[in-house]
Every structure is written in C-alpha cells, then in structure tokens.
Amino acid sequence: SQQGEEDPQALSIQEGENATMNCSYKTSINNLQWYRQNSGRGLVHLILIRSNEREKHSGRLRVTLDTSKKSSSLLITASRAADTASYFCAVKPSGGGADGLTFGKGTHLIIQP
C-alpha cells in the first residue's frame, strides 16, 4: 500500500533554529496532512495541504507540496523546546476508496535548549 516516508528519521537542532522535515509518497493524492505526536501520546493534526495547493502557512508552520515530485516539506520556524515531538505525514490517496489515511514512519525532532 502507498506510504508517506519522512526524512530524516531523527533531527536535533538548537532552540530558535528552523527545522525542516520532508515527506515522499508514491501515488496520486487528494491531500497531505502533517501530524505531531508528543512522547507516548496520540497524534494531533497540524496542517493540511490539498493536491492543488503548493504552499500553506499556519503560525510558525509552513508546508509545501510538489505533486510532480510527490513530496512535501514541513518547516517549523523559530523552534521551541515544546516542539520536541515526532512528526508524521499522512496522505489521502485520490480516486475514492477507503477513508483511512496512510501514515509515514515519522521524524523525531529534538529541540535542544
């Protein structure tokens, strides 16, 4: 089955720096979403970008989507210690079918104080 794949698997940066995570997928999609998971908790929806959009902003988050390369990136600007978490991309394949999302394996982000 189709799967989003995040890159890198782990990322450690200093507080205040920007963090960039990438996601690749394999087939046509309806939309791509990013979720955050704090340690041992459930996932929280961060932002969604539709297949006809190229860039979207929400607060300190910026998401880009390149459907020709089947890839997306999530940028977190001015990182904070509270941003330490795992970040997952999830895709909704186009063409109908089941309602489930397909999640990647995640990027574990550590913000060093």
Add this chain to the structure above:
Amino acid sequence: DVKVTQSSRYLVKRTGEKVFLECVQDMDHENMFWYRQDPGLGLRLIYFSYDVKMKEKGDIPEGYSVSREKKERFSLILESASTNQTSMYLCASRLSGQTSYEQYFGPGTRLTVT
C-alpha cells in the same frame, strides 16, 4: 473540541487472553479507526468503521476483530493475545463527508502481552 478517549493508557495481558480495547468519541463522528504503532513501522491501520455495525479491514486485520454497536464507541478485540501484538494502539475518528479527512486521535493504549 473533539474528544476521543481510550479505556486504558497501559495494559498488561497474558498470552492467550481475550483483550478488549475501548474507544469513545463525543462528536457524533461516523468514521472510526484503529491503528497500531510500532517503532520503525509507523502507524498501520487495523480496522475502520463507516457507521454503526459497519466495519472494514485495514492493512493488518489478522488476529483482531472489532465491534461498533453504538456510534460513539468502537472496540478492538484481540481474540487470543500473542506477544507480537505488544504495541501502542491508537483510536481515531472523523466526520463523514468532511473533505479534509482530518482524523482526531485518542491518547493511545500501550499494550504489553507477556
């Protein structure tokens, strides 16, 4: 705000036991999902339900069953727990017809089978 709750945060069961994981959402969502999350494998869909008494297999349904007798409640059943079912189990829900397909997750149940 949508609230999705799961009956236990941590659960320890013995091999061969029948295990019930309960999930309840309070926003009248039609669609509900069960995932398991394992290191290096991400989230994998076990089962989902479009509505009451309706269920569909996900990517890894073997060894599991589900029950959806009421709209707000979606139960995951391990008929005979095995050690390879030790995992984090996440429940999610979404509103049918919502074009974003955004899912709302519960806090997870970490199940250990010994």
